[in-house]
Amino acid sequence: MTDIAPRKCARWLRIAAQVVFLAVLLWAVRRYLSTALADLEDYDWELHPEWLVLAGVLYLVGLLPCAWFWRRLLFRFDQEPRSSDVLRAYYIGHLGKYVPGKAMVVVLRTVMLREKQVDTTVAAVTVMYETLTMMAVGAAVAGLLVALWWSEQMWTILIAVGLMCVAIVPTLPPVFRWLARLVGMGRSDPRVAERLARFGYGELIVGWFTIAGGWFVLGLSLWAVLQGIGVKDFPLLQNWPLCTAAVSLAVVAGFLSLIPGGAGVRESILLPLLAPELGATVALGAALLLRVVPKPIEQSMLLSAVIPVYNEVDSLPALYDQVVLIAEDKRFDLEIVFVDDGSRDGSWDVIERLAAADPRVHGIRFRRNFGKAAALNAGFAEAQGEVVVTLDADLQDDPAEIPRFVDQIEQGLDVVSGWKKVRHDPWHKVLPSRVFNYMVSKLTGVHLHDHNCGLKCYRSEVLGEVRLYGELHRFIPVLAHARGFSVGELVIQHRPRQHGHSKYGVARFIKGFLDLLTVKFLTGFGQRPLHFLGSIGLIFFLIGSLGLFWLAIDWTANWFSPSADHIPLHQRPAVLYSAAAMLLGGQLLSIGIVAELITAYTGRDRDTYSITERTAPAIISHPSVYWLLIALSIGSVTGRILAVDSVDTLALEKHLRREDPNRELQRPFLSANDRSRWCTVRALVEHGTYQIDEVIQERGWDTIDMVKHDGHLYSSKPPLLATLIAAEYWVLHQITGSTLGESPHALGRFMLATINIPALLVCFLLLVSIVERYGNSDWGRIFVIAAATWATLMTTFAATLNNHLIAAAAATAALWATLRIWQDGSRRLDEFVLAGAAAAFCAANELPALSLAAACTLAIFWKAPRQAIIGFVPAAAVVAGAFFATNYAAHGSMIPPYAHREEGENWYDYEYERNGRTIHSYWQNRSGIDLGEASPVIYAVNVLVGHHGVFSLTPVWLLSFLGLGLMLTAEDRSLRWIALAILGLSVVCFAFYLSRPLIDRNYGGTTSGFRWMMWFAPLWLFGMLPAADAAAERRWARAICLVLLMFSVLSVAYPTWNPWTHPWLWDASEWMGWM
Structure with a gap:
């Protein structure tokens, strides 16, 4: 029935391909060894075979702990290959390190385990994790050696420590899970996401100790190699950072090319083989290109x-x-x-x-x-x-x-x-x-x-x-x-x-x-029913005919010789039996069979079942849309940050130079609010103090958000955030030798990107997880993520250094962890720690967020008091301790500086000398919209629906309160509690701000909206989900939602890059003559 010729042909082709591959591998090994021996030309060396044999044995023994760790990872992914298969794949796969590029390590192990029915994705991800862990341990050992070898040179120690951190960070379970998801794992397959969640710190600790033992034996193997070639003082550490970077690049290239959805194993083999000719960077680019190809080249079934x-x-x-x-x-x-x-x-x-x-x-x-x-x-x-x-x-x-x-x-x-x-x-x-x-x-x-x-x-x-x-x-x-x-x-x-x-x-x-x-x-x-019916008819007809024929003979015989015992035909049942057998039986069978034929060939497939429901087709691949929205948002924020220099120059520098040709801007940030923290960051790193007296004397570094006590000027902002940012500035200052005063734009833009973009990513990625869990429609989920990435002021303020975006990121983390504990019943200790730290850090950056911290504390203690005491409370206590400790270190007081405004101790009542001029505190004679609003009613109207209104500038939040109302009617009681908590927090915080005294009744400077409520963004986005899901079912509702989204995006994009500008409603009101 089948032709075996194609199978034989395919078999010979596979054998030929394996021979060619083995030949290329041997060539690569020979080339690698030739290069290694060429390094010894300048040294006197002599081979000692016995030491080389011992080195080989020690090398194989040193790989055993690494192979055992890899097998442990496979078992964590529900794969159960035999130990012999794992060891064979590990040893043979390790030959791939001799191929230029070293990505063949990943390829060979994956191919060999694939033959043992081990999932390709699992093999690739476990190989990657084991390889990264092995590299991290090796980098730590090498970094310590370098630090000890050149301990007199500080820059060498810093570089060594930096490279150690770069190697170690990808092995941290949360980072590795994020990297795996980033390259495509778990997007359309929930089981992969669930299995990735099994990567915990237990595996990390076991891996470090196991592989550290392996490295010790490998170190002995290296020592045996030196004894085997008889060379002393060989510079083993001459280029180890460069080698480590090349290996990392090549392994990542192989990993990316193996992830399902991109190139397959055969295509991946080409990358490391071409690496010597293309270079590591081009090989990585080729891997990424193959990664984004939606299907393999060959047509799949x-x-x-x-x-x-x-x-x-x-x-x-x-x-x-x-x-x-x-x-x-x-x-x-x-x-x-x-x-x-x-x-x-x-x-x-x-x-x-x-x-x-x-x-x-x-x-x-x-x-x-x-x-x-x-x-x-x-x-x-x-x-x-x-x-x-x-x-x-x-x-x-x-x-x-x-x-x-x-x-x-x-x-x-x-x-x-x-x-x-x-x-x-x-x-x-x-x-x-x-x-x-x-x-x-x-x-x-x-x-x-x-x-x-x-x-x-x-x-x-x-x-x-x-x-x-x-x-x-x-x-x-x-x-x-x-x-x-x-x-x-x-x-x-x-x-x-x-x-x-x-x-x-x-x-x-x-x-x-x-x-x-x-x-x-x-x-x-089935196709000749007449044969069957005819056979039955003939049989019955023959039986009936024989019966009637016998009766006819009997009647004829009796007619010629009558008998008194003869029964007349009309009284004999044989007549009826014969007729019934011939007529009724054949008729009934014929009718039944004809009915069977008619039913089988006409209508049975239409009437055998009734469908009541179908799953809705997943027309939209929403994870890809999420990433598209996030990428666009991150790109726009990056563009705003990069535009700081050009906007600064174009908007102000020309005007200033007309007055003084030698004058030029020396600051990258226009807002005094923004500069207040930058001054503290500079003072900590450059002068070792929280006092900003010297920094503000420089041209372009003055600020109005200051307080004065004990004869010195300080930022009015709580010092915790500035202290954390100063750590990054110190590292950059040590590496580059530059300061923000000398290179404000270069260093400032880099720091903004490394601070605000991760904060945005935390918000977006956790929100994606939340809407995937609680959303009920694709349209609703995508709408909420679109609102998060384009219609909140988080992206507007991401171009500046402020506490509002950081607080929003912390609130998102607290919401996610609390939902996991409250709604999903999670009891993971790290999620309790995250909830406590995030809630406390949000409150440390926004004082009214103490209400959020209190709500999270109550919810978590209600669900799991023991884990709350073990994880939540200590984490929150650490953050709170850091908050109060930095306040005390900076100002000698536990409370933040902006709270010192009482009579007799008003830190805002000051004056200072700057460039020969006496400058009085801005807060003694405020002007514009910073001046306290006289009428609390007008203030409330403008804050809610006026020129700085939360619901007028970003009307998409109206859907949040509609959604929270819908959530209050949900069947799930725990969801009703969550909705009630968010509504309660919103009412409490609105009441807090609207009831402020006259001195605090302002609109937050010339800002683009009521920025003090920004930390509510993740809570309101979660509440928006039910409304968006309900709107997904009605065209007119979707149209209204899109209009609200459009006006919200307008308000967010209007300030270009500087959020401390008038909102468009304010400018429109002035243009109309209403202001």
Whole structure:
């Protein structure tokens, strides 16, 4: 039935490719060794073979702990390869380090484990983590050696420490999880995200200690090598930083090219081989280019998996994981069609969740239980694949067998049926099944051992010609064979049932026997029913004719010789029996068979089931849209930061130079609010004090946000944030030798980018996680992320150094961690620590956020008091301690400087000398909108819906309160509590600001909105979700939402790069003459 010539050709091609690859590998090893020996030309050396043999043995022994750590990681990902296979893959894969570029290490190990049915993605990510950990330990050892070797040179120690940090940071579990997701893991596959979450600090600690032991043995191996070549004082550490960077670049290139969705293993092999000619940077670029290719070059097959489901709620997630794992490993284009045959245990809810997370999943739901044949028929109608595979949902069929079935289809078979040669069922199910299969094979001529097996594979053409009803699903191979399709069989692994119980009983075999008669008729006489009906008619006619003929002879004989005992014909039942046998029997059978034919060939496929619901098609891949929005937002913020120099020069420098040609701007930031913290940062690093007296004397570094006590000037801002930022400035100052006074634009822009962009990323990434968890529609989720990235003042203020964006990032982290604890029942200690630290840090930057910290504390203590005491409280205490300690170190007082405004101790009442002039405190004679608003009513109107209004400048927040109202009606009681808490916090903070005394009743300078409420952004975005989901169902509602979003984006983008400018409503009001 199949042609084996293509298989032989493919086999020889694979052998040839392996030979070529081995030859290239040997060439690369030879080239590497030649280069290494060339380094010894300037030294006297002599080979000692015994030392080299010992070095080789020690080298292999030193790799054992690393291989063991890699095996541990594989087990954490539910992969269970044999230790011998792991060790073999590790040792042979390690040969890849001799190939220029060293990315072949990742490639070889992944290829070898792939042969052992280990997921390619898992192999790649574990190899990457083990490699990064090994490099981090090696970098730490090398850094310590360099620090000890050149301890007199401070710059060398700093570089060594910096490189150690660069090598260590990617191994931290949160960073590595983020990097893995960044390159594409876990976007469309929830199981990958769940498995990535298993990377914890336990693995990091075990890995460090294990690999440190391996490095010790490898160090002994290196010492043995030196003894083997007999060279003293060989400069081993001559270029180790450069070598480490090259290895990192190459390993990352190999890692990126192996992630599913980009290039495959074969393409990845080309990268390290071309690295000597292209260079490491070009090789990495090629890897990234291959990474973004949506599909491999060769056309992959669309495989449809049709899975009938009846009360299998516990089995569905695992089954989905296994099917997706096999499809990704074999690079099949996949679609999964779940058909819920009237389940009553929540199976449909699981199917909906899977379909929402993965656009490849489709779901069909029946109104009631119609049977497996109807479910398969509906699934076949939905399937679009070239090859269709069917599986039972009870996990007894192993999805790992699917590639073998597809191979048989590619080799020429049309139908492939599974054979559970070794069954894990009780004997009272196995024995009747064997009897039934024997009868089917004998009666139909299709000799299969297991007609009942749920794991079958078909070409799509077969299913287009076979129609199912009743219990005919088990006879698809028979029906296909009758139409001329080729049928084959494969022995498969049968697994014991893990969840639930069997849905079949004795009635199944009775129905199967009756359907067998139907199949026999359809396959034997389906296209020639007259032969069958004619045979029956002839038999009955012959019986009736013989009966009547015998009666006629008997009557004739009695007529010629009458007898007194003769019974007249009209009294004899034989006449009626003959007529009934000939007429009624043939008529009834003929009518039944004709009805069977009409039903089979016309209408049974239309009336056997009724669909009540389908999963909505995932037309939009929302994770990709999220990243698009985030990228656009980050790009716009970066552009604003980079525009600081040009805007500064164009807007002000020309005007100033007209008055004084020698005068030029020396500051990169126009706002006095912004400069206040910059002055503290400079004073700490350049003068070792919080006093800014000397800094403000420089041209362009004056500020109005100051206080004065003990005869010195200080920033009026709490010193905690400036102290943290000063640490980065100190490192930059030590490395470059420059100061913000000398290079304000270069250093300032770099620091802004490294402070504010990570803060924005924290907000955006955590918000993505929240909307994925709580959103119910693609449109709603995307709308909320669009609002986060484009319609809040967070991006506006990201171009300056301020506490508002930092507080918003901390509030986002606190919200995420609290939701994980309150709603998802998480008890991970690191999430309690994150909640405590983030809530306290938010309050340290925005005083009213103490209400958020209190709400988080109450919620977490309510849910898990023990973990709250162990994790939440200490983390919050550390941040609070740092806040009060920096206040005391700077000002000798625990409370922040802006709070000292009492009579007799008003730190804002001061004057100072600057460039020969006496300058009085700005706060003694304020002007403009900084002056206290006389009317509290007007102030409230302007703060809420006026020229600085929260809801007029960013009207998208109106949806948040509408959504919180909807959330109060949710069935989930815990969600109602969350909505009530957010509404309560909002009311409390609005009341706090609107009830401020006259001196504080201002609009925050010439700012672009009521910036003091910015830390509410993540809370209100979470509350916006229900409203956005509700709007997704109505066109007019979506239009209103988009209009609100448009005006919000207008307000956010209006200030260009400097947020301390008038809002557009203020400028419009002035233009109209209303102000």
